[in-house]
Amino acid sequence: MLRTTLASLALAVFAVSAHAQTIRIAIGTQDSTINCAAGGLMIRELGLLQKYLPHDGQYKGADYDIQWKNFTSGAPLTNEMVAGKLDFGAMADFPGALNGVAHEAGGRHSLFINVLSGSVQGSGNGIVVPKDSPVQSLADLKGQTISVPFASTAHGMLLRAIAAQGWDPQTDVNIIAQPPEVAGSALEAGKVAAHADFVPFAELFESKGFARKIFDGSQANAPTFHGTLVEEDFAKQYPELVVAYLRATLEANQLLAEHPEQYSELIEKVSGVDAGVVYLYHGPLGLQTRDLTWKPEYRQAVATAIDTLKLLKKADRGLNIDTFIDDRYIREAFKAQGLDYDAALANYAPQPLKANDAVSGQPITDLKRVAQVWVQGEPTVRSYASAEEALAQVASLKQAGKAVRAVYTQASDSGIKLLANQAWYVQAQGGQLHAFLLKDQATAFAQTQGGTVKDYAGVSAAAVAAR
Template sequence: MKFIYAFIAVGFSLLAPAAAAETIRVAIGTQDTTINCAAGGLLIRELGLLQKYLPKDGKYKDAKYEIEWKNFTSGAPLTNEMVAGKLDFGAMADFPGSFNGVAFQEAGKQSLFISVLSGSIKGSGNGIVVPAASSVQSLEQLKGKTISVPFASTAHGMLLRAIQNLDWDPQKDVRIISQAPEIAGSALRSNRIDAHADFVPFADLFPNRGFARKIFDGSQTGAPTFHGALVDAGYAAKYPEIVVAYLRAAIEADQLLAAEPEKYSELIEKVTGIEAEVNYLFHGPLGLQTRDMSWKPEYRQAVATSIDTLKLLKRTSRDLDTASFIDDQYIRAAFEQAGLDYGKQLSNYAQLPLAGTDALTGRPIIEFKRLAQIWVRGEDKVRHYASPESALGALAKLEGEGKDIRAFYTQAADSGIKLLASQAWFVRNTRGELNAFLLKDQAEQYARQHGGITLDFVSAASQQRAASR
């Protein structure tokens, strides 16, 4: 197998025509505000990583590169420019990525899905929010209401699956309208819609900005979702080494995010305006999604499901052969060149691990089910705590010292996903321990089964503050 990958990584040059003295365009479409694409776009561009890996020997010895970047707010216009031959690479989610493959096919061309960038086999990242003042606490309460969503997006697929799981008729039991994230934000602020379903990071960004509450997370559907990278197949056939170089740059970007998530969350904020605390929610240890560049079976299935749903939505009538559309030879070659074990990563389903000590006791944290974290404004690193009650005690002290708290995170007791604690519900059990949940009814059910009282974040913080006096 190593011989095969080495041939892919090095021997491409034996198969392709010479590119001596050629000026080669490398045109990449990014989605900067879709922060799970960061390792395939924004960070590569901002840190100049692609230039490190573009081939400069053999048939590329005298080649000159023209690197072009173009940013988009969604996948559809990016796909239009790829099909028109204006872009060579693009980064987008499973649904728009599948539509990319269909659009190329309809134009008599072919695109390839070459790598995952970040995702969740549970489906977390997509979500549904309601206006902050809404009385709605769960999706079930939205029957007969209006829900907006960017049509043909991965969030649209999540919404349809969620409705199907409730045995609702999407044509009768709920009114679904198309709305882009930037329009939905204004509509939520002015209470002009009952709810909005969206993709990364908006279902968490809007609550963080205070004008919405998250009442459904995509993990509740159990349907995998991801963002990944695509390339024009014709371009890949002509310049396979450049495709591998692009993925080498993405691998380094991913490694940098893993090593210093706070630093690069700040960089993403500087470029996009999306707050670093939301970026850290995804990219930090035990984050809401897992950065993973391997083609796990669940992500392959997500593509197939996306194609089926696009047909259901009548956005296409075409079938797309996922076996040829998903092409992992380039990411395998990039892993090989980087000295990484692709097979090992393929079997690794763990979240980005946390190796840290409790900010109060200094002892290593070895159990993460009740992990809580505080990011103090002006501090380079997030503080870690072994439990929510420990972190809330520290929060009271920090606020007493006049510290500005940037974010408070906690892990959901049931799903294990990272939560913005200010949006969470807590159950204090008879031992005084706090367990966090995304939804009020999840917390109340846990309290009924295990004993304890249900609290919102303000009440939990108030109780802990009183106990600390």
Template sequence: MPFKPLSVLPTAALNAAFTAALTVALAGAPASARAETIRVAIGTQDTTINCATGGLLIRELKLLEKYLPRDGRYKEVRYDIQWKNFTSGAPLTSEMVADKLDIGSMADFPGSNNGAAFLKAGKRSVFITVLSGSTLGSGNGIVVPRDSKVTLLSELKGHTISVPFASTAHGMLLRAVAAQGWDPQKDVTIITQAPEVAGPALQAGRIEAHADFVPFVELFEHRGVARKIYDGAQANAPTYHGSLVSAEYAEKYPEVIVAFLRAALEADRLIAAEPEKYSLLIEQVTGIDAAVNYLYHGPLGLQTRDLTWKPEYRQALRTSIETLKLMGRDSPLNADSFIDDRYIRAAFKQSGLDYEQRLANRDKLPLKAVDATTGRPITDVQRAAGIWVQGEPKVRHYASIENALADLRRIEAAGGKARAVYVHDLIHRIKLLAPTSWYAIDAKGQLSAFLQKDAAAAYAAANRGRVLDFAGAKAAGPTAL
């Protein structure tokens, strides 16, 4: 019994229809049907690292094979598992609409394009899960060349900003420009530029600013070619990456979709338990530095891995559909019918997990650690810091920025080197790369970190302190002013 389209089922009947479909499918089928070959063609975005639990980790660890059904209707089935990697959502969508792929992962905004493209072709796709996101909006951002004097988005009026076209960063940029009260056609010049082009352009000073999605803003920062001046958290617009599937495919093979989601849940559990190990694996496969992968996937990460459809993510999809209108792309796409949470709920249940409990939990992956210099448990994380020392398997954690930088001086004096140093923005509560952050040191010698220089200056003025860059913060003694 195939699923009926959502549009013809009353809401109360959805779960009953889903259960009935699974029951009938598992009851068995003629031998000729059981002998079929089922294609499972999955489009991934390996370098978009917060899609890892819906692609790269499942593929590299062969988790899908572990969960694909092998009994009942599927007893004699052969699976043709195909993987194809993309650098953005638009070409992945094109292949899904052309029936070359069954499942794909992308962000809310390109996902809206996916749904609209399917409808235009007389078909349907559905968003089946979130993989990782930020209820605050972090994950997209705007950078300027490392030596640029620009420190605020408001300083870019009249300038050129590049962005990967039709990406979630494009949507963020349009909303950020609108929030400034600017006309995107007159007050800024927005040009198309992919991350692999933008990096060298930033390094050479050929572009004034660039907006991008996970993980390229932070990757450019980490590699010393750019400095972030705007984070999506400032727009307070939730964002996420998730997985979509052809509705026709999902209705035909619901157990396969649930198996894919069970694999995603296991991938999520594995990287939560050992974020450094799997950050290194992602680096090995993609070339994206492990330090940046950990920035997202480690404790208190820049985004939160989350496979539940929180109201904020539903709203993010509505916002993305509305943003299509800013690009002149009207569509009858409806966020409520575009999201289908039956499959992820079934995957949670089969995995022995409580979907409702996770749905209500908005916490980031918690930091459970002791201060590397004092051995005391870290209980207050607003000024927590971390150092991933080159050659060490685990990140060292600290209760304060002062403790971290004091230890960093000792590490470097002994000939060691940090793979990365992490701090947290005091205002937005987002994880930052310490070398490109701003600091305020108060009269007591306490350091606080900030994404933006003006925020550090305001805090310093209110606390009889002064503003420091990373070099100044490193040089400052634990009680110096």
């Protein structure tokens, strides 16, 4: 059994009793990268790790020195792991691969032990342009400057998207390095034509009103995720502590599933990311799926990242995926929590929505048409059977003097969750609305299916007129 194997490994390497000694557990987090929340911010804020740390056997009498350090991206986190200052680190597939390469270059090893949140289609990474830019799609950016955090998962997405256009990234576009904290002001000032970024900055910039999303990672059909790495030496010496950390992650994940609004508020309080954007990811039918299992698509994402690093000349050799990705610890954590890892591994469904229509009270069954409204001051998000119904209710709420925090709808083609005020719509005969990320997608639908293409202002005005 795995528990026996891990215990034997620990005893072989950790022969000296842990009695009366202090064990450091140093964890690098990315609080503003909100799909890392279940592996960092929530564990820290709710004290979940302490709940699972062992205090018997070889750990009897041991003191735990739990250290947390927050980062805005994976590259500096990796630097501190390689320097021996951190034991765990949360980051995406692309910087995670770079983490493994950096450890190998230093004669050490790290292990990718679990997924935290991701999308097998690629949603989460995105490209935005200034709100008033004439650019409507990636094809309009040829010859222009696009900024991106270098060595990030968004960088990998951007390179793949450019390749799909048949462009040369060295000559057909000007790619510059820019972290999200700089990119926001650069977009507002018109210093860059576009910015590519990872979770949650494309949607966060949209929600702040100065940018517009013109490309979602799902269009590149390149799986992406964030997950956790651990120093191999630490994992060999303290396998039970690795499992304890993952059990805390599983509990945090369960809390997010059960109370997405409550913990979206907590994440906003700590990270500064608007709760409305957090809910876009962590709420039901979210833009990404919280998934702690090593699905084949996520394994492939790591392999693709390694190949991309070679292309960028950031790695002169590959990694052995079969040893770099290690699912023993997450499987043991699932077992300890009474959960079925293999069932979760086979499950590709998004976080489910089980709700009644806020007007009729009837159960919502057509999830392709569902829309949601988060009213300021209300503890839970309202759900509606259709976008047209939701927008009519938004008009009534505003007339009653109530502030609307966020409105969500589902894309009619891809099914991804959208901020409704940033979407494009086709209003069919009879008033039924179909939502899309891009104007081009809406136009193509209208040409084949009929209907009128409108932006959010247009469909909102129509909803008011129809009341």
